[in-house]
Amino acid sequence: MGDPKGFLTTPREDWPRRRVEERVRDWNEVYVPGALLPIISKQANRCMDCGIPFCHNACPLGNLIPEWNDLVSREDWRAASERLHATNNFPEFTGRLCPAPCETGCVLAINQPAVTIKNVEVSIADRAWEEGFVPPRPPERLSGKTVAVIGSGPTGLAAAQQLTRAGHTVAVYEKDDRLGGLMRYGIPEFKMEKHHLERRLEQMRAEGTKFRTSTAIGRDVDAAGLRARYDAVVIATGATAWRELDVPGRELAGIHQAMEYLPLANRVCEGDLETSPLSAAGKHVVIVGGGDTGADCLGTAIREGAASVTQLDIYPQAGGERDEEREPWPTYPTRVYRVSAAHEEARDLRTAPYADADARMFAASTLRFTGDADGHVRELHLVGVDDRRRPVPGSERVIPADLVLLALGFSGPDRTDGLVDQLGLRLDPRGTIARDRDFATNVPGVFAAGDAARGQSLIVWAIAEGRAVAAAVDRYLTGGTRLPAPIGPDDRPMAV
CATH class of the missing domain: 3.50.50.60 (FAD/NAD(P)-binding domain)
Incomplete structure (x- = not known):
């Protein structure tokens, strides 16, 4: 807690947006470049060290928010990056795209404007890239096990990165010509410029993850045949069947x-x-x-x-x-x-x-x-x-x-490509892929995560699903795991 009175003396100040007349003439992100860092340390000081940080429970990733708020208030960006990346593979995505349920769970929000958690998060992530705090982390040794991840949205990418770092040989299959899923072709450029995505993909390639684009499993590649070639398969195709x-x-x-x-x-x-x-x-x-x-x-x-x-x-x-x-x-x-x-x-x-x-x-x-x-x-x-x-x-x-x-909105995974039927996957009454407490489907060695199994949700839940299914797959392949599993398949946001 950098300033014990920060939440009393410092008003909330958000990242300012560019003038409307200017930003609608281009596709760049809507925020004023460089305007966040001068204000963010004071904003992080508003974190009140509440003792029971409900922001943790509001975030399915379990982000260590008070810790990196304190580190940012002291301008220790390297340590802040380490604490942020300890729970979140892609904070530069969530810091731009997540609606920040952590802020509505902030204790300060009971009777004051919440801490600008989302702004602090994205400032740490961007500073970490600028300072070189997020180099590739290839595994020290390979396990000899192979995993196919179907889908390159936030769930698939998070699962692939976790499994690659655990030493497994991972190939990500994407039906589109470019990687990223909805982050690539669904999210407009003015919400997240795609160089943020490209930068993270290059890190994953350097770590050893393989990518196969323009490959629709079920249409271009037989799903059952793919399962036979890999020790495990993770389905992270998203909920793309529109209403x-x-x-x-x-x-x-x-x-x-x-x-x-x-x-x-x-x-x-x-x-x-x-x-x-x-x-x-x-x-x-x-x-x-x-x-x-x-x-x-x-x-x-x-x-x-x-x-x-x-x-x-x-x-x-x-x-x-x-x-x-x-x-x-x-x-x-x-x-x-x-x-x-x-x-x-x-x-x-x-x-x-x-x-x-x-x-x-x-x-x-x-x-x-x-x-x-x-x-x-x-x-x-x-x-x-x-x-x-x-x-x-x-x-x-x-x-x-x-x-x-x-x-x-969307009702579940698209079945027109044949993936579900070729594998013989069981669906639940909502039309999403059924799975057990270990994220496993009814087909041995096949796991399901993200919107394809959970239903339409937020990017922060997608990344949490990816991290959790990676732990489940690692346990299936090796008999144990050190990978974190922030959520279970039946966990849901806090509700009355």
Whole structure:
């Protein structure tokens, strides 16, 4: 605890964002470069050494938050990096992409703004790379055991890195042409520039992890044959089966899933395309779904030059503070009105003339789509709903829609590639891969982790799953393990 009175004398100060008018003209991250380090030591001083750090319980990785807060307050960046990487393989990812449940579990947050844990985390991670504190850590000796990891999202990469460092020979199979899963083609560049991902992948290659891209297991390679070639297999394919919207007019052209739209914009940033075939330029865009994926579509459409962008959220507009009755501290409050960078941009640029606040229309449910003579969508018909999602009489509205993006979440792993059926994997009632307390499926030597088995979740849970399944696989291969297992397959976030 660097300053015993820090939480009393120092107000919370977040990493400032670049001006809206500037940042929407490029795809760089939204924050002011270099503006975090001058303020972060004082912000770390706000950590109050509370004795029972609920931020630990709120974070599935068990991050040693008070420890590295104290080290940052003393500007001991090397030691802070060691404590941070002791529990998190990829803090530069979580520091940018995680919604920070640790902060809502901060004891200070009971009656004051929480410690800027997420900002401290990303500042440690970035400083560690700049100072060379995270060199490759290849194993001293090999075990002679081989592991195939299917999927290169945060779960697959975390599992692969842990198993490689334990001495196993690991190959990661990725169906796309580049590694990273949703971090590559789902997360827009303005939320995380991809050089952060490339840097970590180079570290993993130097440690000995092998990568096989453009290889869909079940389609390009027989899944059962792959299992026969390796001592163990980890399935970390994510939950990529998107939810549909079954309303009249869904068949019209111009209505797409968010994960059809976002990857194309990312490919433009990668240099694969000059412009996206689904570009929002000059179009009236409607996003159906009020979550983070919808916000990613919003920021992307704004940068592509949409004529207007409106986001529909079926829930009523939440208040600015947590509901202490329904979601008391230290649980993560899901129903709080939050303004992301994309919503701030939509509000300031007034890109949604039909919206209630920033770009969002709350308590709105889609009734149907109508189109023109060529079969292209032109209008979205909606109705207001009450707290039980029942239509409110007289609340029907029609808004223009040349491009509709469905951001309704995901239900489980995609089964069209044949992976599940070729291995004969058992699914649970939710449609995710069933597993036991050791992350093992019904097929001997095959393990499942991440969203493919847990269901759609946060990046911090994905990394925790990767670390935990690695410990389970190491134990299966060698009879014991020293790898940490931060969570079990049935663990869930704190809730009432």
